[in-house]
């Protein structure tokens with residue numbers, strides 16, 4: 001079976017330990033028949049046998065040996081149990097550790113499309129609960145199954161050794177038990193798959209709500225969110241209850257069958273004793289071991305439940321394990337050579353799933369040039385720049401850097417040549433210094449300050465309680481929108497890559513600060529191709545070229561002056577923005 005193979009593969013390095021644990025389980029469980037055997041000897045020789053009284057005096061040594069044997073076997077079983085448990089725990093914990101690292105790497109290596117389609121809460125469920133369930137199964141469920149089987153087989157063999165007919169009578173109960181269990185398993189399996197799905201939904205909504213708590217507060221939607229959570233929680237609880245209730249449908253039958261073992265033993269065993277076919281001691285041995293047959297039957301329900309949970313979880317874990325990103329490569333930051341920085345879009349068409357977002361986009365950016373991209377919201381500006389470091393791949397056409405299709409470049413090298421400040425600013429809960437130097441942890445402190453100055457961030461950083469060592473909250477809590485943007489800009493500049501992409505990076509800063517940033521961008525030192533997405537004509541005016549995008553198509557392209565002359569979209573935007581300013585000036589003057 002595929003899943004079992006998967007587990008086996010991941011036990012590498014711990015296989016010997018695991019097999020040892022399995023063997024010890026079998027040995028330990030088989031030893032359960034030792035004591036009933038010894039007590040049978042004691043009963044037959046010293047209590048119920050014909051020469052019991054003589055033996056008590058004459059063969060005292062044997063009695064003592066048998067008693068010591070019973071104590072010895074008990075101690076041996078306890079010791080074995082201890083060692084066995086330790087091996088199971090070690091092997092399964094080691095496996096868990098390895099798989100968890102592997103999965104984490106796997107998730108880190110996924111492309112953007114994967115994160116578009118998979119929710120954080122679900123990923124967290126897989127990395128924690130599901131993985132723990134798999135480990136639990138490996139340590140406890142497999143142990144229970146192996147031990148139940150071993151005890152059962154040992155007891156049955158011993159019973160056959162004592163009396164085959166009586167054993168057959170007892171085993172008559174096995175088929176109905178198996179049929180009932182099978183029916184139970186078939187009914188409960190889909191329920192556990194549903195249960196697992198609801199847990200993931202519950203976790204996803206919890207995670208999203210905690211992450212977006214500020215929004216919830218801003219809209220005073222706590223009640224609504226709590227209600228939504230309550231609903232999901234109730235859903236999960238109901239699914240859990242429903243699964244448990246199914247067991248209750250089958251439980252009475254299985255319990256009755258398990259109890260019936262005692263009844264059969266009493267009647268059939270009693271008759272055999274009366275007919276002198278078996279001794280009292282043998283009957284006692286049957287009686288002492290009957291649990292070894294009935295208990296596994298009782299455990300079947302629990303085992304089936306756990307196995308279903310195990311498969312529901314394992315499927316989810318294996319999904320990550322075998323998820324192949326379409327865009328992948330080694331993540332060697334700063335590896336390889338430095339590109340010249342020319343960028344060419346050659347009849348590029350792009351789709352998210354099936355929605356076409358870019359159609360037949362062509363333009364060229366020469367090394368060292370600054371190109372601005374402008375256009376209405378949703379026009380596809382962010383999408384264009386996402387294609388340069390290959391966050392997504394084109395549907396048709398090509399994106400070329402230094403004349404080479406990005407799909408033919410080494411991914412680590414390609415990304416090592418692009419500095420990007422994304423539209424959606426994400427900072428880490430770390431020091432400001434750590435955030436600016438995120439792309440280059442070796443960055444000297446002087447340089448951190450230099451880039452912060454270039455991004456017009458130095459002033460506000462120095463005013464913070466601990467300057468560059470101030471720790472900012474998750475996602476940059478404690479900073480204003482414009483401050484976050486400036487840190488993101490400093491972070492993007494600090495990696496000194498030949499291609500710098502700024503997606504709406506100055507939208508939240510005032511005009512004066514923006515002018516400062518613009519002059520910084522012109523004086524970055526090393527040759528750097530810049531693509532700047534912006535809405536303000538004050539930002540785009542100085543660019544070598546401006547590309548106007550609308551509905552995924554390039555509708556205008558040229559310098560500031562050329563586009564104004566064309567009297568198209570750019571001209572409209574320019575007039576709109578400057579009319580406003582003129583009116584303001586008039587109002588104040």
Ligand SMILES: Nc1ncnc2c1ncn2[C@@H]1O[C@H](COP(=O)(O)OP(=O)(O)OP(=O)(O)O)[C@@H](O)[C@H]1O
Pocket residue numbers: 116352353357375376377378379380381382383384423
């Ligand atoms: N991950 C995604 N999956 C599916 N569709 C997407 C995804 N990202 C963006 N889109 C869609 O692609 C289109 C272009 O989005 P894009 O983010 O490129 O616009 P934009 O020009 O950057 O807009 P804005 O000025 O608001 O930032 C939009 O219609 C958007 O709904």
Ligand SMILES: [Mg+2]
Pocket residue numbers: 381382383423503
């Ligand atoms: Mg955008």
